[in-house]
Amino acid sequence: MEETRRILVIGTGDTKADELLFMRERIEAVGGVAVMMDVSVLGDPPYRPEHDRHAVARAAETTIEAIIASGDENSAMTLMALGASRLARSLHDKGEIDGVIALGGSMGTDLALDVALALPLGVPKFVVSTIAYSHLLPPERIATDLMMILWAGGLYGLNSACKAVLSQACGAVVGAAQAVVKPDLSWPKIGMSSLGKSCLQYMVTLKPELEKRGYEVIVFHTTGMGGRALEAIAAQKGFVAVLDFSLQELANQLTGSVVNSGTDRLENAGRQGIPQIVAPGAIDMVDFPTWQAVPSRFTERPYHAHNRLLASVTSDGATRQEIARAIGEKLASATGPTAFILPAGGIQQWDKEGEPLYEPEALSAFVAEMRMSVPANAELHEIAGHINDAAFSAKALEIFDRWIAEGIVPAGRQAA
Numbered sequence: 455m456e457e458t459r460r461i462l463v464i465g466t467g468d469t470k471a472d473e474l475l476f477m478r479e480r481i482e483a484v485g486g487v488a489v490m491m492d493v494s495v496l497g498d499p500p501y502r503p504e505h506d507r508h509a510v511a512r513a514a515e516t517t518i519e520a521i522i523a524s525g526d527e528n529s530a531m532t533l534m535a536l537g538a539s540r541l542a543r544s545l546h547d548k549g550e551i552d553g554v555i556a557l558g559g560s561m562g563t564d565l566a567l568d569v570a571l572a573l574p575l576g577v578p579k580f581v582v583s584t585i586a587y588s589h590l591l592p593p594e595r596i597a598t599d600l601m602m603i604l605w606a607g608g609l610y611g612l613n614s615a616c617k618a619v620l621s622q623a624c625g626a627v628v629g630a631a632q633a634v635v636k637p638d639l640s641w642p643k644i645g646m647s648s649l650g651k652s653c654l655q656y657m658v659t660l661k662p663e664l665e666k667r668g669y670e671v672i673v674f675h676t677t678g679m680g681g682r683a684l685e686a687i688a689a690q691k692g693f694v695a696v697l698d699f700s701l702q703e704l705a706n707q708l709t710g711s712v713v714n715s716g717t718d719r720l721e722n723a724g725r726q727g728i729p730q731i732v733a734p735g736a737i738d739m740v741d742f743p744t745w746q747a748v749p750s751r752f753t754e755r756p757y758h759a760h761n762r763l764l765a766s767v768t769s770d771g772a773t774r775q776e777i778a779r780a781i782g783e784k785l786a787s788a789t790g791p792t793a794f795i796l797p798a799g800g801i802q803q804w805d806k807e808g809e810p811l812y813e814p815e816a817l818s819a820f821v822a823e824m825r826m827s828v829p830a831n832a833e834l835h836e837i838a839g840h841i842n843d844a845a846f847s848a849k850a851l852e853i854f855d856r857w858i859a860e861g862i863v864p865a866g867r868q869a870a
Contacts, residue, residue, distance in 0.1 A: 459631035460487045461624075462542060464556040464569060466501025467492040468757055472612050473557060473620060475501060480624035481555075482779055486631070489551055491541065493534045493565060495521060504543060513537035513544070535565040535786040539572035546573055553578035553631035555623060559609070560585055570597035574690060576636035582620060582625040584608050592679060594716030598686045601626065629774040641670040641867055645684050645723070645813070647700040648673055653803050654700055654735050661677075667858070668866020669694070676700040677741070677764065681715030688722035690731050695863045696723040697850060699795075699841070700735040705777050709769065710749070713741035720781065724788025731853055732823065732832075733787065733795040735841055736802040738776050738816065739766045756811055759802075768811050771819035782827030791862050793833040793853050800840040815868075 461481050467490070490503035491760045495518065498716035511518045515595050516536030521533045541776040545551045554573065562582040562862030570579040575598050586602040607615035610690065614830035637643075642677055644664055648657045661671045672687075674680040681703040688696060698720060723730045742749060744765040748757060769777070777792045785792055798821045804811040826833040835853065839845040857863040 455564065458485065459552040459628055460489050461552065461631065462545060462551045462552065462554040462564060462677070464490055464491045464538060464542075465562060465772055466494045467501065468494035468497035470557060470562075471499050471501065473616065474499070476617065477555065478817075479625050480621045483624050484598070484628050486624075486628040488834035490544075490817070491538065492603060493562075494787065495527075495530050495534060495539050507534075508670060509670050509840055510534055510537040510541055513541040514673075518689060521619055521724055531561050531565055535568040538565055538679060542569045543572045546577060552861045553580070553627050555580040555582065555627045556694070557605070557608075557620075559583070559605075560590070563591075567591070567595045567597070567600075570600050571595070571686070573597070575599055576634055577693070578627050578630035578634060580630070582623045589712065591759045592716060593714060594681045594685075594718055596679065596682055596686075598683045601630070602717045608854060622790065625637060638670070642668070642694040642864055643670045643692060644695050644697060645688060646671055646673045646697040647676050647684055649676055649702065649736055649802075653691055654841045656699060656805070656850070658845045659844070660697065660850060663847075664854070667855075667866055673842050674735070676703050676715075678703060678706075678715060681719055685715060686720045686726060688726060691726050693723065693727065693728055694855070696728055696730040697854075698730055699733040699850075701732070701777075701781065702736040702739055702741065704780065705737040705739070705769065706741050708750075708777055708780055709740045709773065711740055713743075713764070720784040721787065721788075724785065724790060727788075727790035728735065729791040729857055730788065731793045731795065731850055732781070732794055733797065733841060733846070734778075734781065734801050734820070737781075738768050738774055738801060738805060738813075738820070741766050751786050756813075758810070768816070769815040771813075774816055774820035775823040776825045778823035779815060781824070782829055785832045787836075788831060791857065792831060793835060794824075794828050795846065795849055795853075796821060796828075796834065796836040797841040797843070797846050798836060798838055799843070803842060806840060814856045845857055 471564045481488040491505040492503040492507050521530050566581045582605045584605045586604040647653045663669045674684040703715040704719045755767040
């Protein structure tokens with residue numbers, strides 16, 4: 455018989471009791487068990503939650519009275535978010551919950567995002583929010599496997615639209631908790647960044663080679679949220695090594711594009727001391743939504759529409775030099791072994807001679823600046839060829855194998 459899944463239900467019961475009780479009923483109707491956590495500040499709900507607001511405050515090492523006196527609604531909910539995150543993680547670690555669903559407007563969503571970040575990959579996380587999919591949500595606040603649904607009609611009270619959304623969300627989180635296949639922690643994991651094979655091709659060679667060595671290779675698509683997922687897992691020390699070869703999101707963030715992974719891109723592996731090999735794949739391309747006008751600073755640059763969602767232009771030499779310096783600054787803060795491979799012959803498929811984004815002067819400006827920007831704590835490996843050449847993959851494997859031999863990267867798992 456299948457085990458009953460326990461879903462942590464988070465919300466402000468003093469103002470959203472009807473909605474939260476409806477969610478509890480729907481979770482139980484599809485075979486789950488609702489574990490209620492109340493994150494109200496000013497009042498108690500008209501039901502008895504398993505984890506009340508006082509328990510949440512204690513998890514933040516304070517009291518409700520102190521939270522109320524903390525200053526304003528922002529400081530109060532920030533403290534409640536800290537307590538809710540700690541309490542949710544404790545419940546997970548003790549095996550008392552199998553998934554979480556949270557309900558909120560901007561306040562509740564702010565808290566819910568922290569809770570989701572506190573839980574590891576593979577724990578279903580569902581947020582029902584009046585600001586789902588909004589640009590108000592910065593990339594660094596998004597958990598790796600977060601699921602969201604727009605809380606239509608959810609500002610005040612239950613209604614048919616609201617019930618339709620809440621019931622779907624409750625069914626989804628129970629179903630996810632029943633169906634999830636959690637990561638196999640017995641395999642040492644390598645995080646690798648890339649774009650599609652038409653742009654960057656090293657993964658085709660490197661992934662099977664690393665798998666032969668006994669590692670699971672997880673490749674992240676660097677179109678904003680892919681790099682966010684890589685950073686989030688690295689922040690939780692989920693990799694034994696990172697091969698961060700596509701840094702386009704960093705370039706996007708520096709040039710003001712919304713297609714970015716947050717300000718901490720290329721920082722978390724280094725911060726956690728995870729061995730990392732880095733390369734500047736596709737840093738010459740700046741992405742923006744196709745359905746928006748080309749940013750004014752790029753109107754004269756080469757342009758390509760990838761589809762109706764995503765378009766790209768190339769940056770000039772001066773911008774690429776700025777990006778090189780930013781890469782160097784981020785590498786300088788790394789606390790673990792770091793190597794940088796600089797492919798002087800090109801950094802994405804369309805910058806080769808004869809291709810539409812071939813700009814040798816701008817590439818040369820980047821390469822020269824990058825040579826000077828690689829910090830003393832990082833190995834610099836320059837190759838004459840292109841990032842898609844066999845020589846690039848061979849250099850990456852040479853460094854990786856040396857690090858295994860030196861004990862810097864733990865040996866891979868032997869096949870059974």
